[in-house]
Every structure is written in C-alpha cells, then in structure tokens.
Amino acid sequence: MTYSFFADKLKIAERIYKKKGLKGIWFYAFRHIRVWMWSPLFLILSIFSSNSKDRFFDLISFTKDLYRTEDIRKIIKLMKNKGEARDLKDLDITKIKKSDRIFLLASGSTVNDLTPQDWEHIGKYDSIGFNHWLIHDFIPTYYFFEAIGGTYLDRHNEQERSSSFNIWLTWLKYREEAYAKVPFICDYKVWYDYTVDFKDLPEKFRDNLYLYAAHGFRATSVSFIKLVLLFCLYMDYFKLFNYNWIIKHRATINGLITFAMLAGYKEIIIIGADLKSKDYFWEVNPESYNSCPLPNKGEPEKHHSTYDVKISKKFHFCLPVDVFMDMLERFILRPYGVKLYIASRKSALYPRFPLYTGFKENQDINKIDQ
Template sequence: MKNIVIFGASTFGEVVAQFFSEYLPQIEIAYFLDNDQRKNAFMNYEVFIPNDENIRNHPIIIASMYYKEIKEQLEAYGLIEARDFFDSSAITIMKREMDTSKRIIQEMDDFGVEYHFVLREELRKYKKNDTLFIFGTGSSTNSFTEQQWDHINRCDSWGVNFWNVHRLVPTYYSTEFVYNDLDKFDMLMHNVKARSGYPLMYIKDIPSSNPNYYAYLINNFDSVPLTYDIRLHSFTEQSQRQMLLLIKLLNIEELLADEGIHLGGVTSITTVIFHAMAMGYKEIILCGVDLCNDTHFYEDSKDYIYDSNARYPNREEWQKREKHGVMSEEYALRADKYIYMINELFLQEKGITLYTASTQTELYPTLKLYFQ
C-alpha cells in the first residue's frame, strides 16, 4: 500500500482526503502537514508542522491556495516539484469528474436505464497480437494502399466515434455520448446496429450525458456498456505533466482501471492509448489522427464507406475548420502536446513505440512513420 501526505489541514485538504477515501482506499493518508502550529489533528489524522524529518517520508500533495509559498518552503528543504511534492489539481479534477459520473449513474438508476461497466479484463479477451492500429476519422486514412490495409487487417485495431462508417471492422470500437446532440448519437448507434456483430466495446464520457438521453438508452439497449472516463484537462503543459507524474507515481491508472474507471484527456484517442498501454501492446500506430485539418475520411471520399446504410453528419465546406478543435488551447492542453506527454512519461518507459501511419498529420515528424 502506498502512503501520501497532504499539506493543508483545511477545506482543500478535506477534498483531497475524501477523494482517496472514496475512490482510492488502496492509497493511505499517513498524516497532514500545516504551518498553523495550533493544529494537531484534522479529520482523525495527525497534523504536523513541516520539518526536515516529516517531509521526506512520502509524496506530498499540496492542497492549499498558498501553493507558491509552500512550494518555495519545500524547495528550501531540497525537495523537487513533481517528484517529491505535487499540486492537488489532478486530484480535484479527478474528484469532480468522478462525482459527476456518480451523480449521472444515480440518475440512470432513477430513470430505469439498464447498464453495465466494461472492465479492462473483458477487453483483453480480444487481443490477438502486440500491434494496435488506433483509428480516428481524419481524411489521411484515404491515402492508405491496399497492401497497407492488408497489413492492418492482420493486426489488432481500434476505431472511435464515426469510424463505424468505414468498411474496415476493427477489433475494438468505442464511442462517446456526444454531448447535447442526440441526433448525432443516434447516427452513431444506427451504424453499429446496421452491421452484424459490430464490436461496440463501451460508450464513454458519462459526465457529458444528460437526462434527454435516458429514454433513448432504455429503448435502444438491453444493457448500456459504460466506462467512467476521467477527462484530465489542463491548460498548461506544466500542470498536465504534474497530473501524469502523480498518476504514475501512485499507480492510479491501474488502481482505477480495476473498477472500470479509465484515464482520458483531450480526445477519445488519448483514452484508447491508455488502454493499449495497459493491455500490453508493444506497437501503437495512430491513423487518421490528423489534427492539422478538420476533414473526415467520409467527407473526403466515399470509397471507404461500408454501404449505403451508413449515416454521418454532412457539413458544408465553410463549416470545416482549419485544424481540429482539440488543437485549441482555449479548451484544454492541445491534443498533440498531450499525446507526446503520454508517450514520454508512460509509453517509452514501458518499451512501447508510438507511431503515426501518415505524413498528413500534425504528429509527423515528431512521431515515427510506421509505413515507410
């Protein structure tokens, strides 16, 4: 069992403590630190004034509005940020996401929606080899040769969202609820139902759902396959890196996955990358994750649509953006930066190679090209 120390015997500290108690009881709080000498107990934990002895026992999570001052205090002892101590933002974001998911699950129960959580062990049953192609819906996939498609068909593959209109049936398929657009979600589900045995593994982004979906889910599913997906959105590389380093240090990804709770981020692709890592793939190839444009394969060419039953959004040219929306830092850290960070902090250490399948992407040449 891993232990942590919380710096801040206050409201922020209580929020962090509640998160670990409710969602990660495998990680134990050893004690609190606080600069207020009048405090010696908080939430049934001992509280100590920080000194050279009690700041070096366990990782410290700073849960205080005075982060800058406490950071300088700990650095004066020789401690290093994002190695010995961490901002609590990762915890507060995870708690917010999971609390929202918990509320929506309760709403589903109240509305009588039947559902089940998909555990990663179930996904592992479909793994055939150590190479996984992950498919976004970017137009660059239209440039693949028949020889390349033949190679892809001999490996495992994972499609997301409107990949289900492509003629290639992947090993795994997952989609999102599509926040506040039931017609678009209905298109996604139409394409799944129109193809016999299409591998819908789960529907993600529970926090993005709303009660307008519940009647639809009742009428269209015997049991909705769900996962909790924690969207780790941050607006700076520094804070995003701190999040991932804390998750890595405390093994949070695996602890949560055992409960059907999975780490995500700016895109569906980043969630799948975490799955691929945990499922033991040695090569991960990103296909159609173009980011440098906003054109989908089904808009660029109809040659790869599975048949006339497919339904997908039709947009005018003026509605297409210069780049994919996840490349805007107004929403969160840009998708390409987040992908590089996951690669650096997790994949490379595990000996997993992350490739891109095309030069027609923002990810090239930073990522190696798989098809030479």
C-alpha cells in the same frame, strides 16, 4: 472546519501510514482530493511561474474535474449493482487481445490512403474504432463512443436531438449484426451530460456495453500537467487493467492511448488523426459510404479544433491534443516501454512521432529518407 474534523483525518492518516507508509498517505490524499491537498503543487509552480493567477485556475479546474470523475464512477457503480450496466473493469481483455500491437482508428481523410493490403495487415492485430468509425466497413476489436455531435440530447427535452446523433444512431442500427461481438465502451462522464440511459441503443449493443469515466486533467499549464503526470508515474497508477487512469485530455485519442497502455499493448499505431484539416474520410469519398445518411460537414476550418491552441485553452481549458500527447509519450508511455507510431506523414503528429513501417508505402518512404 472543526477540531474534530482534523483529529479524524489525523487518525485516518496514522492508520494508513502504519499499514502502507508515506506512499499510502499520498494515495489516500489523491483519492479524497480537495483543493488544499494540491496547494503544495500550486506553491511550487508559483515559484517558477510568471502568472500565478493562471496556475490557480489550473488547480481549480483540475480539482473540479477530479470531483466530477469520482461522482460519475459512483453512478456507474450504482448502475452495476442494479444490473443496468457493466464497468469497463469487468471486461476480460485477456480473452480478446491477439497481440501487443493495436491500431487506433480516427476518422481523418488519410484513412482513404490505406490499401486493401494495409487493412489486411491491420486485421491481424487489435484495433479501436470510435464515434463515427461506424461509417467505415472495417470492424474493429473495440468500439468507444461518447457525446456524438456535442449536445445531441437536451436533458430537459428528450425529443430534441441533433442531426449528428440521429445519423450516428442510424449507422448504429445498420451495423448491429457486424458489431454484435464487439465490446461497446462508453465514456459515461460525457454521455451523462445529455442522457442517463441507453434506451435508444440497439439491444445487441446494450448487451455488450461497458462504462468508464475518464480523467480530463483539465489545466492549461505544461508545467502543471508535467508535474501531475510525474506524480502519477511515481505512484504507479498506470498498472495493468487499472482503467480508473484513462486520461482523455482534450481529445478522445489521448484517452484511447492510455486505455491501450493499461490494457497491456506495447505498440500503439494512430491512423486518421490528421489534425491539419477537418476533412473526414467519408467527406472525401462519400460515394463509398452511402448506406446511410452521412454527418453534415461542419464549419470550414484549416485544422481540427483539438489542434487549435486558442480554442483548447479558451473553451476546453486544456492543452492542444498534440502537446498533451507528446507529454503522455515522454512521461508515461516511454517509462512503461510502450511505443507510439503515426500511420501517415500527412498527419500533424509527424515527425513528432515516428512513422509506422508496417505498411509498404511507409517502408518505401523510409528508404527514400535514408
């Protein structure tokens, strides 16, 4: 790096400081992230860490993810300028939102425990379905999707698709009319890894398509993630409708929680995030969902991979889904006055998070517990 490089940076910093003060300097540094920008964090963590090597890899992984997020957002901006797509920030939530309560619809087997009265109750409020939720008859307020079936599309050979993607596409076409007015929201950061367009999607979905790129906050250190979350809280990044701060650490459900908070919801209820098992609602009761082919059952495992400590760290360089969710609730949701609930006590997230008592069965359970 030359003298002129540092001189230019100092001039920029001086100009920002005069306008916005020290907080503006931090914001600029965060937006134009470099590994050395995070060196103070690394040094602080090294003092309290018995394994500074791990913290170094946390720093590298975290920074690479920030780079990639910014790169994908630039691509989304170019697509928007060409009229090929819309940014999630273009979605007017105020015209959609019915209340301050929202249900996040995961695909675990406890979905089948809900009664018709429960679904009637859910229908009075807003909801988010994602990925294979299309299989269920309940139509959510929003629909999110990303990489269905993992590497479902080889970028070097568009003819190669996994059965999971084809099944998802079949259900997509089957639900085209029912979902015609549902915002169709894609994490383009994941989608872009496998394809760059949406030509396979039915036209009605493309007409209502919105893109975003979620932060991954990739790191395996609780102390590192805690420091980053507290920094973001101090900088007030989680302002209303600031969808640049959707954080999808380890699992989609964490990204949906941050979206719900940024969209102004104050009560978030998680349905079907069982984690203790890999059984999905259509596997337990397949005769109720036979309108189209169903996804193949994966390898038998005792619990969901996002809940597995070793898999999360080794293959995804993340904390398990429940650990990050707990930190998200304590350091971000709670300060913003957002409450998080679990719909079933069969979930591994209970009793870490309170049981939602809007369903009659849960009201009865609470009476027994008392």
